[in-house]
Amino acid sequence: xxxxxxxxxxxxxxxxxxxxxxxxxxxxxxAGVLQQQFIYDEAPFPSCHASTICQTPNGFVAAWFGGERExxxxxxxxxxxxxxxxxxxxRKVADGVQADGSRHPCWNPxxxxxxxxxxxxxxxxxPSPRDWWGxxxxxxxxxxxxxxxxRLPEGVLGPIRCKPELVDDGTTLLCGSxxxxxxxxxxxxxxxxxxxxxxxxxxxxxxxxxEAIHDGKEFAAIQPAIxxxxxxxxxxxxxTMQSVIVQTDSDDNGRTWTKPISTEMPNPxxxxxxxxxxxxxxxxxxxxxxxxENGWGGRSRLTLSVSTDGENYREVALLENEPxxxxxxPAIIQADDGKLHMTYTWKRKKIKHVIIDPTAIP
Numbered sequence: 633x634x635x636x637x638x639x640x641x642x643x644x645x646x647x648x649x650x651x652x653x654x655x656x657x658x659x660x661x662x663a664g665v666l667q668q669q670f671i672y673d674e675a676p677f678p679s680c681h682a683s684t685i686c687q688t689p690n691g692f693v694a695a696w697f698g699g700e701r702e703x704x705x706x707x708x709x710x711x712x713x714x715x716x717x718x719x720x721x722x723r724k725v726a727d728g729v730q731a732d733g734s735r736h737p738c739w740n741p742x743x744x745x746x747x748x749x750x751x752x753x754x755x756x757x758x759p760s761p762r763d764w765w766g767x768x769x770x771x772x773x774x775x776x777x778x779x780x781x782x783r784l785p786e787g788v789l790g791p792i793r794c795k796p797e798l799v800d801d802g803t804t805l806l807c808g809s810x811x812x813x814x815x816x817x818x819x820x821x822x823x824x825x826x827x828x829x830x831x832x833x834x835x836x837x838x839x840x841x842x843e844a845i846h847d848g849k850e851f852a853a854i855q856p857a858i859x860x861x862x863x864x865x866x867x868x869x870x871x872t873m874q875s876v877i878v879q880t881d882s883d884d885n886g887r888t889w890t891k892p893i894s895t896e897m898p899n900p901x902x903x904x905x906x907x908x909x910x911x912x913x914x915x916x917x918x919x920x921x922x923x924x925e926n927g928w929g930g931r932s933r934l935t936l937s938v939s940t941d942g943e944n945y946r947e948v949a950l951l952e953n954e955p956x957x958x959x960x961x962p963a964i965i966q967a968d969d970g971k972l973h974m975t976y977t978w979k980r981k982k983i984k985h986v987i988i989d990p991t992a993i994p
Contacts, residue, residue, distance in 0.1 A: 667986070671982070675710070677708075679701045681697055681980060684696070685985075690776075691714050691716055694719070695775075709738045723776075726781065754791050768781070769781045782830075797858045799866075804825065817846060853870040857869050860908040866883075869904060897945060903962065917935070931959060935950050
């Protein structure tokens with residue numbers, strides 16, 4: 633796999649560089665970028681991370697975890713909804729308080745808009761990623777309120793960071809997942825959808841948890857992001873400790889997967905996301921640096937890249953580029969109107985939302 637870069641002249645015409653909290657005027661935005669904004673300016677928590685976004689019947693909803701710092705016991709799950717004009721103030725919808733009064737941090741929310749119209753919110757709760765567990769909440773009003781918080785069956789984590797995919801003609805939810813307690817290893821979980829949205833819908837009888845697809849030795853990989861190839865296969869791109877994105881393929885709707893292999897796309901041990909658009913192109917949002925480059929942190933540069941074949945990617949927009957900043961853990965979806973919506977961590981202080989018109993990018 634090769635990672636193609638445009639010439640500096642063309643990249644300059646397309647790129648978006650945001651290096652401060654002041655956002656440029658709309659007229660100054662580069663080709664393709666329609667809107668860019670922070671989801672909130674002020675919040676009752678100092679630190680945030682790991683956003684997710686989905687389209688609902690009412691607009692859009694985003695979620696993330698926020699608290700004193702990542703891993704602190706007060707870290708909770710927060711959401712905000714977007715009506716096309718403005719984001720609502722952040723609302724806390726889940727914390728890690730247990731029945732015995734103890735408390736654990738929350739982690740990595742993942743939103744999913746079910747065909748039934750119910751919005752699902754998968755979360756993780758626990759002392760650390762090595763021993764957390766999965767839970768899910770449901771919303772009937774596009775993320776404004778949530779109900780029926782349910783712990784997932786033992787050993788099932790749900791989508792670990794990136795959005796799940798509908799497979800088998802929409803009857804099965806395919807969740808890219810991973811574990812960190814025995815090395816970093818990727819696995820996939822399939823949930824048979826029943827049409828309901830309650831505790832019974834996510835009970836053990838409806839899940840098929842696959843085994844790890846690798847031993848974690850050649851590549852310490854986690855957090856698979858799923859795309860759809862033109863020939864019908866699924867491909868997952870994964871973050872690794874080896875400074876490279878790896879890929880794995882499935883030709884049976886996620887039941888079995890090939891051994892992960894290296895791509896030529898760098899990865900500074902940071903989350904990525906990808907979406908296959910309606911026109912067949914694949915859009916990847918990632919940090920395209922190794923762990924360190926010229927003294928810069930690997931999460932100091934965030935870019936959007938596009939591929940027509942799921943193999944070769946070219947960088948088309950520079951979203952963030954600041955030596956001392958962290959811009960990470962992105963999420964990307966395509967809305968019903970074709971626009972691309974992205975959210976990501978901005979310096980661990982805010983969540984940024986960017987909208988791009990993909991038809992403006994060749």
